[in-house]
Amino acid sequence: MKDFRPVGAGPSRRFFGWPGVAAFAGILTAVLGWPWLTAQRAPTGLELPLGVVAVALMVTATWCMARERQRLTRADAGTTAELARKQSMFQDELEQRLRVQRKLRESEARLVAIVESAPIVLAATDREGVVVFSAGVGPNPLGKKTGEAVGWPAAELFANHAAVLEVIHGALSGVEGQAMMTQGGQSFSVSLAPYRDAAGQTAGAIIVAVDVSDRRRAEAALRRTVDTLKQVDQERRALLSRLVRAQEEERRRIASDIHDDSIQSMFAVGVRLHTLRAALHDRAQLEQIDRIQQDVQQTTDRLRNLLFELRPAALDEGGLAAALREYLDVMKTQSGIEVQLDIAMAPNPASETEVIAYRIAQEALTNVRKHAEAHRIACAVSTEDGGILTRVADDGVGFEARTGSVPGHLGLVAMRERAEMAGGWLRLTSSAGKGTTVEFWIPDRSEEVEHAA
Numbered sequence: 001m002k003d004f005r006p007v008g009a010g011p012s013r014r015f016f017g018w019p020g021v022a023a024f025a026g027i028l029t030a031v032l033g034w035p036w037l038t039a040q041r042a043p044t045g046l047e048l049p050l051g052v053v054a055v056a057l058m059v060t061a062t063w064c065m066a067r068e069r070q071r072l073t074r075a076d077a078g079t080t081a082e083l084a085r086k087q088s089m090f091q092d093e094l095e096q097r098l099r100v101q102r103k104l105r106e107s108e109a110r111l112v113a114i115v116e117s118a119p120i121v122l123a124a125t126d127r128e129g130v131v132v133f134s135a136g137v138g139p140n141p142l143g144k145k146t147g148e149a150v151g152w153p154a155a156e157l158f159a160n161h162a163a164v165l166e167v168i169h170g171a172l173s174g175v176e177g178q179a180m181m182t183q184g185g186q187s188f189s190v191s192l193a194p195y196r197d198a199a200g201q202t203a204g205a206i207i208v209a210v211d212v213s214d215r216r217r218a219e220a221a222l223r224r225t226v227d228t229l230k231q232v233d234q235e236r237r238a239l240l241s242r243l244v245r246a247q248e249e250e251r252r253r254i255a256s257d258i259h260d261d262s263i264q265s266m267f268a269v270g271v272r273l274h275t276l277r278a279a280l281h282d283r284a285q286l287e288q289i290d291r292i293q294q295d296v297q298q299t300t301d302r303l304r305n306l307l308f309e310l311r312p313a314a315l316d317e318g319g320l321a322a323a324l325r326e327y328l329d330v331m332k333t334q335s336g337i338e339v340q341l342d343i344a345m346a347p348n349p350a351s352e353t354e355v356i357a358y359r360i361a362q363e364a365l366t367n368v369r370k371h372a373e374a375h376r377i378a379c380a381v382s383t384e385d386g387g388i389l390t391r392v393a394d395d396g397v398g399f400e401a402r403t404g405s406v407p408g409h410l411g412l413v414a415m416r417e418r419a420e421m422a423g424g425w426l427r428l429t430s431s432a433g434k435g436t437t438v439e440f441w442i443p444d445r446s447e448e449v450e451h452a453a
Helices: 011-015 018-039 047-117 162-172 213-279 283-310 313-317 319-335 351-372 411-421
Strands: 120-126 131-135 177-183 186-196 202-211 338-344 376-384 387-394 425-430 436-443
Touching (some): 213 283, 313 351
Antiparallel strands (some): 177 186
8 A cells, every 4th residue: 555645754744644534534433333333322412423524534534545646646657657768768878879889899890801901001109119000911011020010119120211210200290291112122102190199199100001013113114105105206296297398399399390391381382373373374273273272271270270289389488378368369269259368377387387287278278169169268377375276167058077088078087187197186067058167276386396297
């Protein structure tokens, strides 16, 4: 039976509480009621009121005790729920701590596995420079097996490597550092960093050594490859330069032969036909002579045009700008196409650079004249990034640009190859009905003047 008294209540408080009242009322009721029951008589005098009061007190005390019991039951239920809630919170916190500890152990195990299997050597020293930890499976620059270096002063282990000793002293002084060392035919990259205690004072140094022998060998092989490629490129440029000079010399020789031989011969034929015509009087013969003279003149014009295509004199006398201006003027006269030329070049580019730029532009303009059905051509030449940038744009029929050769435009491949062999680039932009733009750049840097083509 529960004790229905306030916490800390004494015997007097218990006696005068509802249990005491109920007990007193019960005794009083028994004392008053027993004579009535045994004597089988009705109460007299004050017996009836006292009995009623005793019964009322007993009922009231019993009811109050029942209410108190319900209140305490509810209080116990609330206390139990609060204890259950706190127990659940404690259990959750405990499980979280256990999970954190488990993950921490797993992380430590992974770290240990990584350190023990990584192709590096990890070591640590105390503040006096004595090795207190060593792990790893890589080639060991310490000169000992993994773990054997513990207890040795780092100054003795690296006695023959002054650069590493200097970095170790710096790390023990709180400064990070790195040094390269070679031992036993192997190269190591040694990194050192200080680690500190709870007070922030340097407690020692961490040493990480990585075997970089393969990387050093790969770098050396790469340097040799780069040097070989540079030499091959120089030889290629020299060969290209000789080829361009040979081509231009051959063009110049052919042009000279045409001028000195073929054109002069055609001129002599024209003079003789003129003399012959003066001696003839027959109309049919005169008409025949006129047709022959026309053929001779057309042939002479074609030879002169071929002479111009082979080697324009303006290219030797005035350079790229003059040669392009003359070519565009001739093109306008022959085809009626409107032309525009903008020049913004630095003075005195290499002659071979000008020749290559002229030949590519000439091929682009020839394609316009033959295939584009254009009404207008805009040509611009400028100095960009130490080279010559040329742009040829027309308003012709255009075509769907594709990689490789284009039907009717076989010179596009040759143009691109010529630009790339000279160390430059060429871009072609075109679409059906929207014209074509050819843009290319040829280097003219000092180191390429001799070899550019």
